[in-house]
Every structure is written in structure tokens, then in C-alpha cells.
Amino acid sequence: MNTPADKSNHSPDKDAGKHWLYRSENLPKLWVIQIVILVLAVLPDFFLHHHPHFEQSGFTLDGSFGFYAWYGFLACAGMVALAKILGIFLKRKDTYYDE
Amino acid sequence: MTSEFAFPPGLIMILGAMLIPLLGGRSRMLLLLGLPLLTLAAVWGLPADASLKLGFLDYTLEPVRSSVEGRLFATIFAIMAFAGGLYAHRQASTTELTAAFVYAGSAIGVTFAGDLLTLFVFWEIMALGSTVVVWSAGTQSAYRAGLRYLLVHLLGGVVLMVGIVAHVIDTGSLEFTAMQPDSFGNWLILIGFLVNAGAPPLSAWIADAYPEASPSGTVFLSAFTTKTAVFALLVGFPGADVLVPIGLYMVFYGIIYALLENDMRRILAYSIVNQVGFMVAAVGIGTEMALNGAAAHAFAHIIYKALLLMSAGSVLLMTGKRKCTDLGGLFQSMPVTAINGIIGALAISAFPFTSGFVTKSLETQAAANEGMLLVWLLLLAASAGVFLHAGIKFPWFVFFQKDSGLRPPDPPAGMRYAMWLFSFFCIAIGLYPDPLYRILPYPVDYQPYTIDHLVTQFQVLLFAGFAFFVMLKQMRRTLTISLDFDWFYRKFLKEIGNEFTLRTSVARETREQQVWAGLRRLIENLYKHHGPQGMLARAWPTGSMVIWVAVLLGLSLVLYYL
Numbered sequence: 001m002n003t004p005a006d007k008s009n010h011s012p013d014k015d016a017g018k019h020w021l022y023r024s025e026n027l028p029k030l031w032v033i034q035i036v037i038l039v040l041a042v043l044p045d046f047f048l049h050h051h052p053h054f055e056q057s058g059f060t061l062d063g064s065f066g067f068y069a070w071y072g073f074l075a076c077a078g079m080v081a082l083a084k085i086l087g088i089f090l091k092r093k094d095t096y097y098d099e
Numbered sequence: 100m101t102s103e104f105a106f107p108p109g110l111i112m113i114l115g116a117m118l119i120p121l122l123g124g125r126s127r128m129l130l131l132l133g134l135p136l137l138t139l140a141a142v143w144g145l146p147a148d149a150s151l152k153l154g155f156l157d158y159t160l161e162p163v164r165s166s167v168e169g170r171l172f173a174t175i176f177a178i179m180a181f182a183g184g185l186y187a188h189r190q191a192s193t194t195e196l197t198a199a200f201v202y203a204g205s206a207i208g209v210t211f212a213g214d215l216l217t218l219f220v221f222w223e224i225m226a227l228g229s230t231v232v233v234w235s236a237g238t239q240s241a242y243r244a245g246l247r248y249l250l251v252h253l254l255g256g257v258v259l260m261v262g263i264v265a266h267v268i269d270t271g272s273l274e275f276t277a278m279q280p281d282s283f284g285n286w287l288i289l290i291g292f293l294v295n296a297g298a299p300p301l302s303a304w305i306a307d308a309y310p311e312a313s314p315s316g317t318v319f320l321s322a323f324t325t326k327t328a329v330f331a332l333l334v335g336f337p338g339a340d341v342l343v344p345i346g347l348y349m350v351f352y353g354i355i356y357a358l359l360e361n362d363m364r365r366i367l368a369y370s371i372v373n374q375v376g377f378m379v380a381a382v383g384i385g386t387e388m389a390l391n392g393a394a395a396h397a398f399a400h401i402i403y404k405a406l407l408l409m410s411a412g413s414v415l416l417m418t419g420k421r422k423c424t425d426l427g428g429l430f431q432s433m434p435v436t437a438i439n440g441i442i443g444a445l446a447i448s449a450f451p452f453t454s455g456f457v458t459k460s461l462e463t464q465a466a467a468n469e470g471m472l473l474v475w476l477l478l479l480a481a482s483a484g485v486f487l488h489a490g491i492k493f494p495w496f497v498f499f500q501k502d503s504g505l506r507p508p509d510p511p512a513g514m515r516y517a518m519w520l521f522s523f524f525c526i527a528i529g530l531y532p533d534p535l536y537r538i539l540p541y542p543v544d545y546q547p548y549t550i551d552h553l554v555t556q557f558q559v560l561l562f563a564g565f566a567f568f569v570m571l572k573q574m575r576r577t578l579t580i581s582l583d584f585d586w587f588y589r590k591f592l593k594e595i596g597n598e599f600t601l602r603t604s605v606a607r608e609t610r611e612q613q614v615w616a617g618l619r620r621l622i623e624n625l626y627k628h629h630g631p632q633g634m635l636a637r638a639w640p641t642g643s644m645v646i647w648v649a650v651l652l653g654l655s656l657v658l659y660y661l
Binding site: 018019021023034036038041043044048050051053054056057059060061066068069070071072073075076077078079080081082083084086087089090091092093096097 | 111124196351354355359361362422428431467470472475479480484487488499502509514551554555556557558559561562563564565566567568569570573574578579580581582583589590650
């Protein structure tokens with residue numbers, strides 16, 4: 001799968017001797033690879049009509065173009081955001097329960 | 100009723116475990132691998148209608164009852180014990196291995212229980228065995244977490260027992276069979292089962308206790324307790340509507356808490372709740388396809404979750420570190436651990452050609468078949484979320500992200516073999532689901548490999564992965580834990596207890612002061628009257644004696660004249 005490294009930890013001068021994945025000049029390549037994979041994943045939707053699961057109840061969104069792609073993305077973005085918000089209230093130092 | 104004696108397959112490992120402390124080295128290895136194989140043979144050698152019945156007071160106990168569900172769960176439990184033994188042999192303590200095998204054997208005992216009392220007995224042995232597994236990590240935090248774990252399970256056990264008693268009073272039968280939550284007793288039985296499944300509000304025990312065990316201990320723990328609960332729900336409460344919302348809650352609870360977590364094995368522990376949530380919801384849907392899905396998912400889940408925890412356990416063993424903030428870049432020196440961790444991560448995410456793909460889809464499809472639109476949409480979102488919180492998060496933060504500079508080697512051979520074995524199963528089941536489909540409770544009429552399913556699944560997962568990397572900044576690991584329901588018994592009640600101690604000790608102090616003051620007054624009074632200067636202690640002068648004698652004599656004279 002796609003594995004772009006975390007940008008913030010890298011500056012160009014420190015890259016010598018690092019693994020390919022960790023060199024900052026490779027970061028854009030990794031993003032390009034990822035975008036290509038995503039495009040490939042959506043491509044079949046041009047040729048193929050998904051069978052909606054809930055036709056009888058009038059819900060046909062899941063048969064529409066790219067539904068699974070945007071739904072998967074938004075669901076995850078939503079969950080990360082929700083976790084972030086709940087984290088404000090729930091997070092404590094990991095020594096919280098220590099005696 | 101059959102008259103032949105059917106030996107309870109669970110007892111093979113429970114009794115066999117007693118030999119583990121007596122043997123060492125090679126012969127112990129043979130025992131660890133032989134017992135599960137022997138159990139497997141016993142499970143499959145048992146006739147389909149096998150039953151062992153015993154009279155007990157006015158009731159009939161059925162310690163052995165063959166069922167398709169029981170055989171399926173017993174099979175995966177035995178396979179798990181085999182791989183766990185292989186993984187644990189070198190570095191686990193004798194106590195841990197013995198306890199783990201008693202624990203596994205009693206889980207198998209539950210799967211063959213034909214009556215509620217047998218189920219309860221094995222249920223409680225499981226609680227004890229697993230507690231000892233937690234404790235055998237030998238640390239202070241493991242001791243405390245194990246104690247909390249035991250208390251939760253003893254509470255669940257008490258609720259279950261009360262439920263069983265009420266159920267028997269209602270129905271007059273101990274038989275373990277499909278029930279509905281429609282009476283007091285049945286509700287308590289359901290709650291007792293759900294406690295072990297990690298259902299709300301007590302879900303926190305999983306992430307609290309399991310990650311405190313040793314690297315191999317957590318692998319054993321991940322498999323048995325929660326999946327035995329899934330088995331019990333599957334047989335006891337198929338189609339109980341209340342399980343659908345409970346399962347969905349667990350699914351999202353697991354994702355959110357795993358996203359917030361920093362400890363790699365706690366991430367995976369939260370993800371157990373998430374996965375069991377899928378199964379609980381499927382049991383609640385209750386159609387043949389949904390129940391097949393729950394059973395198949397449990398089977399596949401035990402394998403890939405154990406694989407993930409084996410990978411995490413290897414990292415812990417070789418680095419001594421468990422926090423994502425301390426780890427990263429390990430793929431460079433631990434390629435075997437990384438590859439197996441990634442295979443487990445792909446399987447849990449239901450990537451096509453892995454075991455998750457062919458099992459979890461039965462559950463989502465079952466929701467769609469029943470026209471449960473909202474449930475289906477939530478399960479689909481959750482499937483994306485699984486990839487997010489376990490599928491990418493675990494391998495990314497442990498094996499990739501920043502380079503932590505750590506360069507530990509891969510773990511010893513036994514641990515590597517155990518990981519390869521389970522990776523093989525993850526992919527083999529994904530590629531050839533038929534053997535698994537054939538041993539499911541109901542006939543399977545489902546084809547996971549359609550173009551439509553493959554395309555949609557790839558889209559969901561790849562875009563979930565895209566969301567992960569787009570939002571990576573939002574997921575920066577912090578040195579934090581997240582509050583959960585266990586806050587009530589670890590902090591709130593403790594603070595109340597402390598406050599109580601403080602106040603009662605002040606009250607006691609005041610009472611004590613009062614009592615002392617009273618005593619002191621009493622002594623002062625006594626001293627005043629009876630002390631050296633006291634009126635009553637003075638030496639009496641002879642004169643006053645004479646006067647009093649004269650008075651008395653005078654009085655008696657007066658009386659005499661009267």
C-alpha cells in the first residue's frame with residue numbers, strides 16, 4: 001500500500017543514509033502513487049453499475065457513481081473528527097491512574 | 100439420549116495442563132502442541148448426536164452435547180491453543196502456560212455445554228485461568244489490572260448465576276437452548292454473557308487488563324473470553340433485537356478509543372471490542388446468514404487478532420516498548436514481524452483475498468438482506484473505520500511513521516513460525532473459504548468474490564486509507580490514555596473511598612476526644628472526692644466520731660421513749 005512518511009520529521013540535509021521511505025524527496029512520489037491507486041479504484045465505476053441493496057425502500061444512493069469511495073472517506077474523516085472532539089474531554093496523561 | 104460415554108473434549112486440555120509444570124524442554128513443547136491436536140481429534144471424533152447426561156438433584160446435566168456451533172468454536176479454540184503454545188513456549192512462564200491451557204480447555208468446555216450449570220462452571224474456570232494469565236506477567240500493574248479484571252468477571256458470573264437460578268425456577272429446565280430476553284432470569288443471563296463480550300458499560304476491562312499481560316499472555320487472552328461470549332449469545336439469544344444497537348455501539352466505541360490510544364496493544368484490545376461488536380450485532384439480526392456471519396467472523400477474527408497481537412508482542416519482547424510514540428521504523432530490522440503484522444492488519448480490515456473479506460461480508464450482506472438500511476450504512480462506515488484504527492494505524496505507527504532509531508532483530512523461531520502459520524490461515528481462508536463455509540451452522544448460499552463486491556470493498560478501504568494519510572496530523576500520538584467507564588471504579592469510587600476515610604477518621608478523632616474528655620472528667624471527680632485531699636478520703640478526727648456515736652445513742656434513746 002501507499003506509505004507517505006510524516007513530513008514534519010524530515011529535513012533534506014538529514015536524509016543521507018536513510019531508508020528510501022524516509023527520504024523527503026520521495027514523499028511527493030508516494031503521494032502520486034497513492035492518488036494513482038485511488039483513481040484506479042474508482043475507474044471501474046465508469047463501466048459497472050453497482051446493484052443497490054435497498055431498492056425496495058427507495059434508497060438507491062449505494063448504486064450511484066463512487067458511493068463507496070466518498071462514503072468510506074467521509075466515514076473515516078468523521079470518525080477521526082469525532083475522536084478528536086471526544087479526546088478533548090477524555091484524554092488524560094498516561095500516568096493518570098498511577099499510584 | 101445416547102448411553103455411550105462421551106468424554107468432554109475440554110477436559111483434555113484442562114487435565115493435560117497439569118502436566119505442563121512437570122515437563123521441560125522438548126517434551127513440554129510436544130505436550131503444548133499435542134494437547135490441542137488431541138482436543139481437535141476428540142472434537143471431530145465426537146458423533147454429531149453425542150450427548151452425556153447426568154442426573155443432578157432434580158435436574159439433568161449435559162456436560163457434553165454435540166452441536167455444529169460448538170464444534171466450530173471448539174475447533175478454532177484448539178487451533179488457537181496450538182499456535183499460542185508454539186508462540187509462547189520459549190518465553191512464557193510455567194504458570195502462564197498452565198493457566199493458558201486451563202483457560203483454553205474451559206473455553207472448549209463451554210462450547211460443549213448442554214446445560215446452563217455446566218456452562219457456568221466452565222465460565223468461571225475461564226475467569227480464573229485468564230486472571231492467572233494476566234498476573235503471570237509479574238508486574239505490579241499486571242497484578243492490579245488482573246484484580247480489576249477478576250472483579251468484573253466475578254460480577255458477571257454472579258449476575259449469570261442469579262439469572263440461571265431465576266430461569267430454572269421459571270422453566271424448570273437447565274437446558275442451554277435458544278432464549279428470548281423476556282423474563283428477569285433471561286435478562287440476567289443475557290447481561291452475564293454480554294459482560295464477557297465486552298459490551299457497554301463495562302467494555303473497559305478488555306483494554307485495561309489484556310495489554311498488561313506478557314507478550315504471549317495477551318495473545319491467549321484475545322481469543323477465548325470474548326469469543327466464548329459470542330458463542331453463548333449465538334446459541335442462547337439468536338435474533339434478540341437488543342443486541343443490534345449494543346453491537347453497533349461496541350463497533351464505534353472500539354474505533355474511537357483505538358484512534359485515541361497510544362499503546363499499541365491497547366489499540367488492538369479496543370479493536371477486539373470493535374470486532375466482537377460486529378458479531379453481537381449479527382447475532383441480533385438473527386437470520387441464518389447473519390448467524391453464519393457471526394460464527395465465521397469469530398473464527399477468522401481469532402486468527403487475525405492473535406496474529407496482530409503476536410506481531411505486537413514480538414515488538415514488545417524485542418524492544419521493551421509498547422507506546423507508538425516510542426516506536427516506528429521497525430520494518431527495517433524486523434521484516435518478518437512487520438510482514439505478518441501487515442497480513443493480520445489486512446485480514447482484520449477485510450481486504451479482498453483475506454479471511455476478513457469472506458467472513459465479515461456475510462454480516463453486512465445479512466443486514467442488507469433484511470432491509471436494515473441504517474444498520475448496513477453503519478456497518479459499512481465501521482468497516483472503513485476498522486481499516487483506519489487497526490488496519491493502518493497499528494502497522495503504520497509501529498513499523499513505519501518516523502524512524503525511532505530502534506534496530507531490534509526479529510523474535511526467536513517459535514514465535515516466527517506461529518506468526519507464519521496464522522498468516523497462512525488468514526490468506527488460505529480468504530482464497531478458499533469453502534472449507535470454513537461447510538462447517539458453519541447453516542448452509543451457505545453466498546459468493547464473496549463478485550466483481551461488484553471486490554470493487555466496492557477496494558473503494559471503501561483505499562479511500563479510508565486516503566483519509567488516514569490526509570488526516571495524519573490530526574492523529575499525532577500523544578502520551579495520553581482515555582477515560583472510560585473504568586474511571587468510575589478506578590478513580591471516582593476510589594476518591595469517594597478516600598474522602599470517606601478522611602471524614603470518618605476526623606469523626607472518629609472527635610469522638611475519641613470526647614470520650615477521653617469524659618474519662619478525664621470522671622477521674623478528676625473521683626480524685627476530688629476520693630483523692631488524698633478528697634472529702635471522702637480524709638482521716639476522720641476522733642472528736643467527730645464521738646459526736647456521731649453520741650448522736651446515734653441519743654436517737655435510739657428518743658426512739659425508745661416513743
